[in-house]
Amino acid sequence: MDNSELSSPLLSSPTSSVDGEVGEERYDTLGTTKKQHVSSRSITSSVLTDGSTLATSGLYSSGDPERGEASSGTDTPASDKMEHNLSGCMLAVLIFFTMSGGPIGVEPSIKAAGNLYAIIGFAVMPFLWALPEVLITTELGLLYPCASGGVRWCEVAFGPKAGLIVGYLGWIAGVANNATLPVLFLQYVLNQFYPHLYDDINGLLRYGILAGITLLLTIVNYRGVEIVGKVLVIVLFISMTPFLVMVIMGIPQVNTDRWLQTPNGETQTFNDDQFDLAQSGWFPQYVAGIALRPFINNLYWCYNGFDQGGHYSNSVSKGMFKRGMAGAFILTCSSYLVPVLIATGASNLSQSEWTAGAFATAATEIGGKWLGNWIVVGAGFSMVALFFGEMSADSLQLMGMAELGQVPSIFATRSRYNTPTYAILLGTAGILCLLPFSFTFIIELSNVGYCFAVTMEFLAYFQLRVRKAKDIRLLRKIWNVMLLIPTLSFNLLIILLASYVTYIYAVCMIAFGLVLIHAT
Helix, strand or coil, X not given: CCCCCCCCCCCCCCEEEEECCEEEEECCECCECEEEECCCCCCHHHEECCCCCEECCCCCCCCCCCCCCCCCHHHCCHHHCCCCCCCHHHHHHHHHHHHCCCCCCCHHHHHHHHHHXXXXXHHHHHHHHHHHHHHHHHHHHHHCCCCCCHHHHHHHHXXXXXXXXXXXXXXXXXXXXXXXXXXXXXXXXXXXXXHHHCCCCCHHHHHHHHHHHHHHHHHHHHCCCCCCHHHHHHHHHHHHHHHHHHHHHHHHHCCHHHHHCCCCCCCCCCCCCCCHHHHCCXXXXXXXXXXXXXXXXXXXXXXXXXXXXXXHCCCCCHHHHHHHHHHHHHHHHHHHHHHHHHHHHHCCCCHHHCXXXXXXXXXXXXXXXXXXXXXXXXXXXXXXXXXXXXXXXXHHHHHHHHHCCCCCHXXXXXXXXXXXXXXXXXXXXXXXXXXXXXXXXXXXXHHHHHHHHHHHHHHHHHHHHHHCCXXXXXXXXXXXXXXXXXXXXXXXXXXXXXXXXXXXXXXXXXXXXXXXXXXX
């Protein structure tokens, strides 16, 4: 395997340079140079450019935020002057793997709402949430091209402390999101190969397996291995091919009457019953038979993250950035809706059987045991790619914040592999703390962190493109406000649906963030 395709952006000794408020690190990776993004939920090492930059916060230059202007001219940071070596197709794949990875994990939506409402949800959510987020990200990415993405937008709109808090919230959400991956993979394996253990596996054994998976992947990541370039395209092929085969084989077997199945009226459980506070909240639990909290949270988890495309905005030309964002939108939305349509229409799974990992069961019914097993293998490849990318992004972000003096300097310590030792350890500790919980509950915790972070990005959009944008017409401002209405409303719904324990988690998260701001 070519080392330029499977290597670490942190293998060689860095030489640092600081220009004003711009912190950047340059690396030369075995003769191949890459640009490394500091962000949450992004596969940072996947962008191949001519000159490698680790961009941290404080990455805005000249330009008048009062007029909604982008940075330009000679004051643009070095990280914004990258050659545009990334194609639109590769950008679409990169964004797809930063925020999706395929239809794995969508099953709780079907269990919570039944076939009909789940299909409606996956058909409507792209336009209610994903498309506005894509349009907002595209506009801000073109105006403020920078590797720090949303961090920069908030800094330009509200100042450096806003960028700090967005980076912090993104790190919190990223760690929680990474904890969902080993949990989800284990559920796929148990559902396909050991169904008798799916609900009855010993808690200590379950935790031991999950901790083992997490530590193994962490060690590999610590040693500097990344999934990048053409290897990422191969992972996409391996992970999505079994779903494509399932769709092809399932089309003749589809019974459209199954699509019309509504909730059966039974109370659905999601393995959270042992945590009373995780099950209880002040908002109604069921509406028209739909278990609202797991349904809405799963849809939100599936479709959020398009703002991560902003981290690649200075790695492509403007035209390619637009094509990449559009391609990621089409690829992500179709990878959810089409498999859901075929799996629900061509299999006889009841509503209660749609637990996480049930896609393998549906594939087995449609094409045979071999297809179900292939689904599990594809899910494994996808989850490894997502885990590596998330852990790299989170640890590098924390290291970047440490180098700027925003968090203790110990998190800037590098290993002999030039990876951020203590940043990786802290992220791993966070994952290990969340592993005892269920997949749906960890999703809820991840969503609340992301919800606060992306809300700040949306408010930055309002500040830059509505309130202080003096050079755009009134009709365009009205359009910009219309993009914000469904997205902010959905964020509010996520907060309203949260359980009591999630509220406690959110209060602690916000309180620590305020302390962090006060200390810097």
